[in-house]
Amino acid sequence: MDYSIKIGGEAGQGIQTIGETLSKVFSSAGYHVFTHQDYESRIRGGHNFFQIRFSEKSVMASRDKIDIIVAFDKASIEQHERELSEYGQIIYDSSTLKQKYEKSYFLDIPFTELAVKHGKNKIMANTVAIGAVHGMLGMELDILIKIIKDTFIKKGEDIIKANIDSAIAGHDYAIKQCLKCSFATAPFTKPKMLIAGNDAIGLGAIASGCKFYAAYPMTPSTGIMLYISSKAKEYGIIVEQAEDEISAINMALGASFAGVRAMTGSSGGGFALMVEGLSLAAMTETPIVIALAQRPGPATGFPTRTEQAELQFALYTAHGEFPRVIFAPGTPEQAFYLTNKAFDIAEKYQIPVLILTDQYLADSQWTYDNFDISKIKYIDYRLRGDALKSLKEYKRHAFTNNGITPLAVLGDSKHLVVADSDEHDEEGHIIEDAETRVKMVDKRLFKKLPLIHKEIEPPLFYGHQNPEIVISGWGSTYGVMKEVVDELLSNWDIAMLHFSEIYPFPPTNKFNYLKVLKDAKITICIENNATGQFAKLMRTETGYSFNQLINKYDGRPFTIEFLMGEIDALIR
Template sequence: MASNKYDIAMGIGGEAGQGIATPGDILARIFVRRGLHLYTYNAYQSIIRGGHIFLTVRASDQEIYSHGDKLDLLLCLNQDTMDRHLNLMGPGSRVIYNGDNITPGEVNDGVHMCPLPVGNLSESRNRLVQNTIAVGAIMSLMGVDFEVLEESLSLRFQRQGQNVIDENVRVARGGFDYAAENFVPFYDILPDGGKPLAVWAGNDALAMGGAAAGVKFYCAYPMSPSSGVLHWMAANARNLGIMVRQVEDEIGVANMAIGAAHAGCRAMCGTSGGGFALMTEAVGAAGMMEIPVVFIDVQRAGPSTGVPTKTEQGDLWQALGASQGDFERFIVAPKDALDSFNTMPELFNLVDKAQCPAIVLTDLLIGEGRFSVDPDDIDMHPAIDRGQLITEPAPANGYMRYENTETGVSPRALPGLPGYVHLVATDEHDENSMLLSDEFTNPLKRRMMVEKRARKFHDIVKEIAPPQVEGPADADVTLIGWGSTEGVIREARQLLADRGVSVNQLAIKWIIPFHVDAVTQNS
């Protein structure tokens, strides 16, 4: 990275139940309010207590696109973290830990060890106070006024009452003062003065994008790392007029979402890889019935249950092959949280126009990561296009729900409109919606309907921006990735450029429809 860039990364490690999220939330709020860009990644085990959790928090006065590969500060909440990560610390870094019960190991030259006498700084029996004491020490090392931390603590604990606020402010002050007297601060103080930013998770962005797109029905069965979408929807459903349902399993989820979409409202559902496996027949049903509905797959490592709490782009082939036969569906992989938000209104407009299902592929890195965002970049009132949707009764003489049109898209009537009686089923059908399985054989009608559905994408691809090469046009190497790898590749390009290597990148977002010509020409 450029030397004039303020860029600090810290790791917070401990076990489940030690309240690691609290110092992370407090620090994140302080960073974004000072106009710093934020990128976090939380690696945790799939257990309620114990195990190992490691939260990486990176902040910079310039845009950042990954959590990076360095650590300037390590906060050890238990011995395991010290043993696992101390060897990662280089010259000029700081290691903060509870000196009462954590034993430091052998350190590299130039590493500043910062033991805190937690017992002397707090008389509380609550072991979680060590987190707040440590945050106080961190703010001191970064040159931040204590009043800034006091305000953040008041906001963080306001729901728990003034007594809790006062206790945390008191112990934080102890850590702050102790660090000022005993530890060497960072050379660069935490900058201030940039435009205050907001912070959100990728799952929040997906949910908010759906709400902005006009989603009125969301359902899911909780499954990490997609559950954050359900949490946001449930918390905001009443104010936004959205019906939210937690269903008994992913089969019910998918079919319930399709039913809601068939009734005329914009509907979506969310899951991860194992749950999406159960949804795949329903994806094909939506394709056959030509119903616009969105399936979200926040990927984790597989196969089967795999690694529920780690990120991986493991579901691409599953999305490409979801259900049986050949049918049109959109598959899109947003590159970051803001792109996730912006993709949802665009995607809902596309599925309404093409009358087919869509699959959104994100992953744990985006879904559960927390990122800074400029609130001015969030448009909660995007353009809405419902396509050829018939909503008003009118004389209809022989309505053909699946009329074989030139574009392949047939006017869609909402259920219950007088004069628009039609059959909606998972079997193949003719233009009048009568099932072909009721005839002895009619391959011509079957072929006509397959080709009709296929024509939908002949023109729709023109409405989707193709991928563009970023970086020098005459670069020696082109790095190609899709989805969340965009940010890592972008920063890798910058590092390689500093070493004199000419590199550009091609970040692919739309998997289907795939821009063959653009990818071929630029790779």
């Protein structure tokens, strides 16, 4: 069993709600689920879709072929009919689309009529469609009914009954009318956790003790703020929607300076406004975690599409020379743990740490049995209470052997705490002399950087142990690369290297990935950008150049079949 469902329609038609409800059903049934979304930058109209892949085996990327298309607009048929699999079906409501399709793989289901008849409201048409998909798959409605009850518990029994009756109507209609449906689902197993990339970053921040999050809403980073704010009361977190990104980063820096773990997030356009704050964090040695959710630029670009074109921006933006750390998770699980590591390193070394994600990873949903909370690391590196009060003197920027100096919590200290964006002495007062300047740069940069470098883990290696072909990527390409390796292993000695800890660039003492690359006959770097930014970073940091590049920059993610075709063409 390995099925893909695409729900298509205009913005405002509840496409995401249908997709997320079905995804919850499948994950609750114990299936492995992967979803991704494609939506236009508009509140109403346009054409959007929500794609779900589910299987009894692990799935980590989308396929080109679709088994069930739920069409709420004509564009869903015009654009996606050719994607239908051999036994695929398209369900639609001819009365809504005002057109009848006669081909054998079309199933006309009167969503609106059934909604009015059984749910007493045409708004229930989406629930009819969800029920119809269940019927086509031969699934009973028990899990869906429980989800409906849990979702609408505050709406009252009438709303719950209307939704259940509508789902049953769609389910029964599909069973009776879809005579060509040959789908069969696997037996249910233990329910799985379903989580999106943005939610995993938010959850990782909460688990790491984040107590302040400030941001200005910007796709595709907004989901992080929404997730943390949904848990704010439960975990005592302040979430502030700032008036702009300049305010957001400075609020977060203020909160961190005052003694709590703080975070901000944005996309490229908003991060551009944050860069002065990034330098301020470096100069004042104030810990901060920044989520940079990439989308295609320049300028507003493709506001709701995906791309990996801000790696160099994250690496080199902001004035001055200072250490920074960049992580680029490839899965929600990596996002959860790397967010925790980001907070730990930011606090330990008193530096900014960036988490690079993108629209594809931010919005895609994956299933897991669970996250291992025992792996979460929390060490309070700040001086508080008695430990601070017992100090005879306090120099915020004292010269030390490792460059790391005491970080006091304001209000707990009897000593004066001074901070300034100008170059300063050990106590924080402004200076002008050359000798102190050199010592401060050495302290912030050259003493800390070797220690930070030791914290960086090597890339994940997967596939043939002595590969002739190595594909490499970073960030959100993880899932599609892994599935492609699994598909091609029967014909080729192929493996993958996936980099999620990007900068400082991983050392080779823990795992010599450079030897793997040099020993291979063909090496391919796969990126969602036009210029091969990671390939350039690899060459800059190690001197190694990939044989081939596969670059996709149309705002859409790689699918399994597309990437397999590109790799096969390069090999042959």
